[in-house]
Amino acid sequence: MAYYARDDFFNNPEVLERSVDIFSGNLEIGWKDLDIELVRCRPSDPRRGLTFEDTNVGSYGWDQIPEKIRHNYSMAPRGAFLPEGLPHLGYDINRKSEVWADNAPALYEESKARRWNPTREVPWDAVEQIAHGDELERGLAQLYTDLTCMATALGDIPSKWVWHINQELLELKMFQCAQMFDAARLADVARKRPIAGGTGLGRDHAPLGELLKCVLDSGNFPCASASAHILLAGLMQTLLRHIGACSPNAADQTISRFGVQDVSRSIAYGVQHMQYLLNERPDEATSLTGHLDEVENALIGYLASPIFFSAMALVTAGSREQAADAVPQVAALYRRFSNEHRERRNSAGIGNDASPLQAFVTELEA
Numbered sequence: 359m360a361y362y363a364r365d366d367f368f369n370n371p372e373v374l375e376r377s378v379d380i381f382s383g384n385l386e387i388g389w390k391d392l393d394i395e396l397v398r399c400r401p402s403d404p405r406r407g408l409t410f411e412d413t414n415v416g417s418y419g420w421d422q423i424p425e426k427i428r429h430n431y432s433m434a435p436r437g438a439f440l441p442e443g444l445p446h447l448g449y450d451i452n453r454k455s456e457v458w459a460d461n462a463p464a465l466y467e468e469s470k471a472r473r474w475n476p477t478r479e480v481p482w483d484a485v486e487q488i489a490h491g492d493e494l495e496r497g498l499a500q501l502y503t504d505l506t507c508m509a510t511a512l513g514d515i516p517s518k519w520v521w522h523i524n525q526e527l528l529e530l531k532m533f534q535c536a537q538m539f540d541a542a543r544l545a546d547v548a549r550k551r552p553i554a555g556g557t558g559l560g561r562d563h564a565p566l567g568e569l570l571k572c573v574l575d576s577g578n579f580p581c582a583s584a585s586a587h588i589l590l591a592g593l594m595q596t597l598l599r600h601i602g603a604c605s606p607n608a609a610d611q612t613i614s615r616f617g618v619q620d621v622s623r624s625i626a627y628g629v630q631h632m633q634y635l636l637n638e639r640p641d642e643a644t645s646l647t648g649h650l651d652e653v654e655n656a657l658i659g660y661l662a663s664p665i666f667f668s669a670m671a672l673v674t675a676g677s678r679e680q681a682a683d684a685v686p687q688v689a690a691l692y693r694r695f696s697n698e699h700r701e702r703r704n705s706a707g708i709g710n711d712a713s714p715l716q717a718f719v720t721e722l723e724a
Contacts, residue, residue, distance in 0.1 A: 392439045406471075410463035410529050420463065420529055425638060427452040427524045436526050449524040455638035457519075457579055459630035463529040465623045469536035474616050476547035484608040485554045490676060492557070497672035498605060499552035500560035501597060504666065505617075506548040507562065508594050511570040512624065513541030515586040519579045533627065540620040544594075547613055554609075565663035572656040576649065580635055584646050585653040587628025588702050591621045593657070596695040604673050625702065632706035647708045654714040661692060661718070689722050 367373045380386070395417045401408045414420060418437040430436075431446040451457060488495060516534035523531055552559050573590055576582035595618055602614025636643050660666055667688065668681065674691075675684035696719040703709040710716075 394437065394439050406467075409467045411467075414463070420458075420527075423454050423458075423526055425454050427454070427526050430526055431524070433525050435528055447525075449522060451519070451523045451579060454527065455635045457523055457527060457530050457583075457631070458634050459530070459627050460634060461630045462533045462627055465627055466529060466533040466536050469533070469540060469620075469623060472619060474543075476543060476550070476613070476616070479616070480547060480551075480612050481608045482554055485551075488555065489606055493672060493678045494605070494676050495552075495555050495557050496560075497669045498601065498610065499555065499557040500665065500669040501601060501673060502548045502552045503560035503562070504566055504669075505594060505597060506545050506559075507566055507570060508590060509541045509545035509548060511573060512586060512590060512594070512621070513538045513545065514574060515582050518574070519582060522579070537624060537627075540623070544617050544620060547617075551609065551613060560669075561665065563663060563665045565660040565666070569653075569656040569660045572653050580631075580642060580646060581649040583628055583631050584650050584706070584708060587624045587631070588706060589650065589653055589657065589699065591624040591628065592699050592702060593695065594621045595625065596691070596698070600670070600691060601673070604676070629702055629706045632708055636707040643708055647710055650703065650708055651710060651713050658714055658718045689719075692719050692722060 397415050397418060399408065399413045399415060402412050416422070420436075423436070430440055431449055431452075432440065432444040433447055434440060434444075516537045520531050520534045523534075525531070549559065570590075573582070573585045576585055598614045598617040598621070602611045602618075605611065605614075632646065636646075670688045670691070671681040671684045672678060674687050675681045696715050699715060700709065700711065700713070703713070
């Protein structure tokens with residue numbers, strides 16, 4: 359990274375002299391004469407408004423971003439005039455394929471269009487008329503506690519990497535900001551639900567922490583994207599669906615519906631990100647496959663943990679007395695999640711039919 363020495367503007371006589379000249383009314387307006395591309399963009403669908411897709415035109419569009427960005431390290435938006443002497447802002451992710459997915463701009467627009475407010479849109483009054491027993495409520499509280507941790511980690515991934523990414527990739531960076539907000543909203547509602555239900559939160563446990571640490575410790579953004587968006591978001595999608603299916607309460611069903619909607623965007627981005635990356639750099643497949651296998655190993659520790667497995671059985675059965683009878687149903691849910699995860703991996707180009715998760719589920723069934 360280039361070093362940029364800061365100027366002491368306050369003690370610079372040229373700066374002070376120029377300021378006095380400007381404030382006396384001698385304005386410099388040569389900056390308005392720019393050699394830039396002039397375009398006029400209009401909404402392709404007036405009901406939807408002006409979207410990123412509508413402004414994907416010429417030098418303002420992402421189609422013209424080169425694979426290796428060498429011309430801009432400032433905060434200027436793509437298409438702005440870049441004079442000489444701009445400081446280097448320290449971006450160290452300057453390859454388009456390292457972060458890009460062609461669906462990122464559309465996912466950002468979708469995130470805005472489908473935003474929801476759990477403070478008002480979850481029917482919290484329904485929690486006052488919970489029809490299920492205290493044991494099911496306690497099991498839900500444990501799953502919601504785990505989901506709060508997962509959602510926080512899912513938001514930490516884009517926040518950890520977004521400032522490393524070149525500003526030329528602005529649509530991708532804005533989608534990451536939307537991901538952070540989506541994750542914060544899910545962590546918010548997952549934490550509120552057990553508190554509102556009267557049981558309070560459940561307990562944290564080491565296997566979950568080990569899984570999240572494995573995701574957060576990913577050494578580069580592609581590895582972080584694969585483990586967070588394909589594996590972790592996929593696990594959250596499965597849990598949210600299961601909560602909505604097992605709980606008859608309208609609050610849980612609302613949280614499930616909106617939560618699945620939000621994490622599904624992260625999954626969609628993760629799969630297309632891997633596809634774009636491997637189309638440009640196919641040799642990366644080996645390291646990404648190995649990394650995801652490593653994270654799956656941590657996932658097995660979580661899926662096999664007594665707290666999580668018993669909470670899933672309790673929620674599935676609806677009571678502690680019947681929880682043992684629900685073990686085959688939990689195993690079937692693990693198989694369904696494993697199959698969906700395998701399909702995502704294969705679609706992304708980093709599949710492994712002998713992965714740790716596949717082997718674990720097969721062993722459970724045996």
